[in-house]
Amino acid sequence: MGNKKFDCVVIGAGLAGMSAAVTVAQAGKKVLLLDQHNLPGGCASSFVRGRFEFDASLHEFCGLGKPGEWALPGRIMMEEHGLDIKWLWIPEMYRCIGTTRSGKHFDVKLPTGVDNVIEKMEEIVPGSREPMKIFMSLAKECVDANDYFSEHMSTVKKDGFLKTDSLYFMKNFSNFLKVAERPFNDVMRSIGMPEDAIDILDVYWTYIGADYSKMSFVHQAWMFYMYAKYEPTITVDNAHGLTMAVIDRFRQLGGELWLNTKALKVCGDKDGNVIGVLTDVGMVDTNYVIANVNPEIAYNRLLDENIKVPQREFKRVTAEKHGIRFFNAYVACNKSIEELGIKDYTIFMPGSFDNAQNIKDSKSYEDNTHSVVVIYNVVNPKASPEGTTVMTFTICYTEDVWGDFTQREYVHRKEELFRKVMDNFEKDTGIIIHDCIEEIELATPWTFAHFLNTPEGTTYGYMVDDWDTMLSRLMAIRKDQPIRGFKTCGAAGARGDGYNMTYTNGHDIAKIILEEMEG
Amino acid sequence: MSKVKLKKYGLKDIIYFTNKPKEREKRIQETVPSRSGATFKCNIKAAQRHPDEQVFVIDSIKDHGKGVKTYKLIKKDGTNPAFFRAGQYVVIRQEIEGKLIARPVSISSGPAETLEGRMDVTVKEVENGFLSKYIIENWKEGDEVRTSGPQGLFYYEGLRDEKHVIACSGGSGITPILSMAKAIASGDEDFRLTILYGSRTKSDILFAKEFNEVMKATDKVELVNVLSNSKAKGCEHGFITAELIKKYAGDDKFSLFASGPQAMYNFLDAEADKLELDLKHYRKEIFGSIKEPWTLPGYPAEAKDKVFNLKVIMCGDEYNIPCNANENMIVALERAGIAGPNRCRGGVCGWCRSRLISGEVFIPELTDGRRGADKEYGYIHPCATFALSDAVIEVPNRK
Numbered sequence: 001m002g003n004k005k006f007d008c009v010v011i012g013a014g015l016a017g018m019s020a021a022v023t024v025a026q027a028g029k030k031v032l033l034l035d036q037h038n039l040p041g042g043c044a045s046s047f048v049r050g051r052f053e054f055d056a057s058l059h060e061f062c063g064l065g066k067p068g069e070w071a072l073p074g075r076i077m078m079e080e081h082g083l084d085i086k087w088l089w090i091p092e093m094y095r096c097i098g099t100t101r102s103g104k105h106f107d108v109k110l111p112t113g114v115d116n117v118i119e120k121m122e123e124i125v126p127g128s129r130e131p132m133k134i135f136m137s138l139a140k141e142c143v144d145a146n147d148y149f150s151e152h153m154s155t156v157k158k159d160g161f162l163k164t165d166s167l168y169f170m171k172n173f174s175n176f177l178k179v180a181e182r183p184f185n186d187v188m189r190s191i192g193m194p195e196d197a198i199d200i201l202d203v204y205w206t207y208i209g210a211d212y213s214k215m216s217f218v219h220q221a222w223m224f225y226m227y228a229k230y231e232p233t234i235t236v237d238n239a240h241g242l243t244m245a246v247i248d249r250f251r252q253l254g255g256e257l258w259l260n261t262k263a264l265k266v267c268g269d270k271d272g273n274v275i276g277v278l279t280d281v282g283m284v285d286t287n288y289v290i291a292n293v294n295p296e297i298a299y300n301r302l303l304d305e306n307i308k309v310p311q312r313e314f315k316r317v318t319a320e321k322h323g324i325r326f327f328n329a330y331v332a333c334n335k336s337i338e339e340l341g342i343k344d345y346t347i348f349m350p351g352s353f354d355n356a357q358n359i360k361d362s363k364s365y366e367d368n369t370h371s372v373v374v375i376y377n378v379v380n381p382k383a384s385p386e387g388t389t390v391m392t393f394t395i396c397y398t399e400d401v402w403g404d405f406t407q408r409e410y411v412h413r414k415e416e417l418f419r420k421v422m423d424n425f426e427k428d429t430g431i432i433i434h435d436c437i438e439e440i441e442l443a444t445p446w447t448f449a450h451f452l453n454t455p456e457g458t459t460y461g462y463m464v465d466d467w468d469t470m471l472s473r474l475m476a477i478r479k480d481q482p483i484r485g486f487k488t489c490g491a492a493g494a495r496g497d498g499y500n501m502t503y504t505n506g507h508d509i510a511k512i513i514l515e516e517m518e519g
Numbered sequence: 520m521s522k523v524k525l526k527k528y529g530l531k532d533i534i535y536f537t538n539k540p541k542e543r544e545k546r547i548q549e550t551v552p553s554r555s556g557a558t559f560k561c562n563i564k565a566a567q568r569h570p571d572e573q574v575f576v577i578d579s580i581k582d583h584g585k586g587v588k589t590y591k592l593i594k595k596d597g598t599n600p601a602f603f604r605a606g607q608y609v610v611i612r613q614e615i616e617g618k619l620i621a622r623p624v625s626i627s628s629g630p631a632e633t634l635e636g637r638m639d640v641t642v643k644e645v646e647n648g649f650l651s652k653y654i655i656e657n658w659k660e661g662d663e664v665r666t667s668g669p670q671g672l673f674y675y676e677g678l679r680d681e682k683h684v685i686a687c688s689g690g691s692g693i694t695p696i697l698s699m700a701k702a703i704a705s706g707d708e709d710f711r712l713t714i715l716y717g718s719r720t721k722s723d724i725l726f727a728k729e730f731n732e733v734m735k736a737t738d739k740v741e742l743v744n745v746l747s748n749s750k751a752k753g754c755e756h757g758f759i760t761a762e763l764i765k766k767y768a769g770d771d772k773f774s775l776f777a778s779g780p781q782a783m784y785n786f787l788d789a790e791a792d793k794l795e796l797d798l799k800h801y802r803k804e805i806f807g808s809i810k811e812p813w814t815l816p817g818y819p820a821e822a823k824d825k826v827f828n829l830k831v832i833m834c835g836d837e838y839n840i841p842c843n844a845n846e847n848m849i850v851a852l853e854r855a856g857i858a859g860p861n862r863c864r865g866g867v868c869g870w871c872r873s874r875l876i877s878g879e880v881f882i883p884e885l886t887d888g889r890r891g892a893d894k895e896y897g898y899i900h901p902c903a904t905f906a907l908s909d910a911v912i913e914v915p916n917r918k
Contacts, residue, residue: 004835038859038860038869038870038871038872038915039869039872046890046892047869047890048867048869048888048889048890049672050798051798053890053891134523137522137523138523161540166537170533174533175522175523175525175528177532177533177536177537178525178528178529178532178533178536179525179528179532180536181535181536181539182528182532182535187528190525190526190527190528191523191525237891237892237895238891238892240890240891240892240893241891241892241895243892244892244893244895244896248896256835258834258835258915258916259915259916260859260860260915260916260917260918261834261915261916280916280918281834281916311552312547312548314552315547315548315550315551315552316547316550317552318550318551318552318553319546319547319550325561334797334798334799400559400560400561402561402564403559403560403561403563403564404560405564407564407567407568407602407633407634408602408630408631408634408707410564410568410602411604415677415678418678419678422678434678436799437678437679437799438679438797438798438799439679440676440678440679445561445565446561446564446565446568446569447565449559449561449562449564449565449566450565450566450568450569453562455559455562456559456560456561456562457561457562457565467542467543467546468543468546469539469543471536471539471540472539472540472542472543473543475539475540476540476543476544479544
């Protein structure tokens with residue numbers, strides 16, 4: 001019996017891999033999607049404990065848009081791919097509790113709606129209204145520029161970078177060109193944003209270790225505007241339901257999904273052309289492979305010696321810094337949100353709003369108790385059985401803080417950390433949960449390393465750094481994928497982390513491989 | 520919103536923007552490539568804790584009589600077995616007549632023993648128990664044994680459980696409780712454990728010596744033997760009732776842990792109701808598949824004893840195999856020698872998750888641990904699913 005043949009093999013059924021698989025299959029190609037686990041989805045998954053089902057990762061999908069006005073990721077998922085997903089829109093940005101650098105204590109809740117946010121900020125920090133208007137205007141321009149850019153990514157210059165229509169940008173997006181890559185906090189100060197307001201705006205990404213004195217304006221601006229304008233979203237059936245919808249569509253398009261199947265090698269012929277994928281069920285013939293795999297792991301372990309990786313790629317993956325990794329506490333209480341007195345979906349509890357201090361703390365175990373909690377039932381009454389509540393607490397790390405713990409102390413470290421997080425939560429909010437926990441699961445970077453096989457258990461690919469920004473990565477999206485017939489996609493790719501970004505990245509990469517297929 | 524005029528930003532910022540990708544490229548070109556697929560600390564720790572497979576050699580065997588044996592296992596490559604939570608199990612993977620059979624088996628040693636390079640499993644020969652019979656009759660010193668990493672959720676969780684645990688245990692269900700007692704003695708767990716251990720007669724009691732050793736080392740563990748068929752000094756007589764639990768619990772809050780056969784749970788569920796225990800305070804170890812599904816409500820009697828055709832799709836290949844309605848679908852796959860991943864055998868862990876393409880099936884509610892979307896999209900856990908007609912399923916690769 002001969003090898004099975006496919007037009008394209010996608011290795012890894014994470015969000016980017018699934019998106020790439022659907023995109024290629026929709027172009028009429030015969031696609032095989034492989035995953036080493038018995039369950040597709042990667043991070044977009046769920047797990048069952050007792051009578052509860054926990055969403056593994058979807059807190060808030062950013063920038064989906066709404067029916068009739070889908071934003072970029074929404075357009076791809078809902079219009080182009082035609083997915084059947086039951087979305088829920090979250091009518092709030094976030095509540096945050098903590099002390100700003102000026103020593104003032106804030107406990108504020110930001111609503112959605114661009115005008116609502118502006119007015120709320122003025123109410124919290126007088127003098128914010130005018131700078132907030134400017135911020136929102138600049139943010140809108142960033143969104144429009146990004147959309148335009150994303151739709152014009154196919155022309156490449158001789159040096160490998162994307163060719164952009166500079167005149168068009170100058171005419172329509174001149175402010176974008178001026179501020180997009182400048183540090184967020186610098187831009188905020190230049191438009192006269194009060195310092196307390198800057199602290200409150202910075203909370204969104206402080207918890208993921210982003211340094212606002214360095215991080216490009218466009219990142220925060222895009223996200224903030226998208227949340228304000230379109231509201232964050234989750235799904236009725238949690239992340240696993242989202243995954244099932246994508247897989248269902250993939251199958252309708254004739255795609256094959258092999259689970260519990262590991263890709264051992266991507267094989268090349270003597271001339272370095274991709275000729276197949278060796279899996280643990282044997283060889284599969286194909287000339288095109290998309291790997292939803294960290295490029296560092298792909299280059300070092302996945303490609304056989306016939307496929308030459310340019311030295312520049314080894315330099316790139318060395319230069320790029322491993323991103324964020326998480327501690328997650330999945331908690332189910334045997335009381336309803338009404339009984340517990342919960343009204344908010346997302347609560348950031350940074351303790352201090354001092355971004356610089358929080359970045360330092362994200363490199364240590366002891367000092368890092370800057371957490372965010374998401375309480376699903378506030379938005380999704382079906383998130384857990386009647387009379388109960390499910391919530392997820394998250395802490396992020398920017399270094400391999402958990403790598404030094406011994407096997408024996410590991411469990412105690414997890415419990416000790418969650419007790420601190422829970423104490424802070426109870427003190428900050430007055431909501432008491434410690435006596436009504438029915439199920440609890442604590443996941444650490446070890447857990448993510450086990451399930452995702454990513455370097456150091458990172459979930460967010462490479463750090464979006466001041467030199468390694470999303471825009472400069474996007475400009476180099478083709479340069480960073482120099483091997484003919486082999487591409488990588490995912491959180492370590494051009495658009496960085498997040499459901500929206502990885503799904504869009506899978507689509508980007510699929511379009512590139514389709515171009516190569518067409519010759 | 521009208522276009523904003525930015526005073527502080529101008530042409531130099533546009534140039535900065537334009538140069539950003541080139542600056543990135545420069546940084547890349549100046550980097551000395553140092554990573555060569557390095558393995559990271561965190562990933563090594565994760566792999567030690569959650570190994571796909573552990574290969575052991577049987578170091579010694581202790582025969583407890585009455586078809587119960589404890590096997591002391593050491594890793595073939597000399598490394599330590601994976602550290603575990605006391606109460607967890609491993610899945611034994613044993614090839615019998617060319618077919619890979621998998622069954623969960625309790626760990627009876629404590630987690631601290633893994634640091635000394637060993638792990639014990641205790642096996643009880645059960646009636647019609649295919650693998651347990653094989654193990655008791657065949658395993659000998661020096662044999663190689665393959666298991667999964669530690670699995671299961673039946674362990675003490677300090678963030679959920681009360682400081683006092685009353686463990687109700689029957690028969691060989693005592694093994695995870697023994698492991699917990701050992702973990703308390705070694706300092707790996709910290710809670711008060713009162714064990715109500717039900718046996719028929721005094722001679723059915725397992726691990727008396729081991730428990731005595733634990734109780735010498737710690738005063739946090741107390742063992743109470745409860746004999747149903749005889750009376751003996753120092754033992755309670757009868758069944759494990761709400762009254763008896765109350766007697767040992769006193770006025771303090773407690774969590775009830777149960778580990779034993781289905782019949783014990785049926786009895787204990789009613790007693791737990793009398794004690795008004797909520798789910799938070801009542802934890803049951805439940806592994807092993809449902810037997811005799813036709814005794815359950817909703818089962819269509821006409822399916823019993825029938826043999827259906829099960830078409831199995833695996834990685835693009837098709838197999839047609841017989842599927843006995845009286846046994847769960849994983850058994851059919853095992854009999855055909857094509858069983859894929861499976862662990863808990865009780866519908867809970869989801870490792871055998873498969874897609875039901877067509878056919879009627881019976882899924883007992885008691886062991887239906889599927890995700891919500893899986894129910895909607897037609898996925899099943901074959902270890903907790905019984906065929907009611909010919910069926911087509913797509914299963915994960917068996918490796």
